[in-house]
Amino acid sequence: MKLSPHTAPAEPDNLLIRMHNQVGAAVDVTGTRDSSRWICHGCGERANMYDGLTFTRRGAQDHSTYCRAAYHRTS
Numbered sequence: 001m002k003l004s005p006h007t008a009p010a011e012p013d014n015l016l017i018r019m020h021n022q023v024g025a026a027v028d029v030t031g032t033r034d035s036s037r038w039i040c041h042g043c044g045e046r047a048n049m050y051d052g053l054t055f056t057r058r059g060a061q062d063h064s065t066y067c068r069a070a071y072h073r074t075s
Contacts, residue, residue: 009041017057021067027060029053043069 009026011018016036017029025042037047038060045067047059 016053017060019060019064021064021069023068023070025067025070027064027067029056029060031056038063040064040067040069042067 009028012028012030014030014032015028016031016033019027019029021027021040021042023042025040027038027040027042029036029038031037031050031053033053035050036053036056037050038056039046040063045063047056050056051059
């Protein structure tokens with residue numbers, strides 16, 4: 001059994017920004033400049049609603065600076 005952090009999930013077509021949390025799990029910002037949201041592939045937390053890119057990026061950055069979760073998958 002191999003455990004590895006989910007650091008490089010497949011990129012969605014509407015990916016705008018990819019950053020990484022404290023342990024390397026991806027935090028993706030998707031959508032458009034006017035309507036975007038973020039999701040953390042480490043802990044599963046996500047933005048509650050769609051917002052402008054400036055606010056979404058700030059929320060994703062804030063989350064990635066303190067999140068230390070890493071989703072582990074078995075393969």
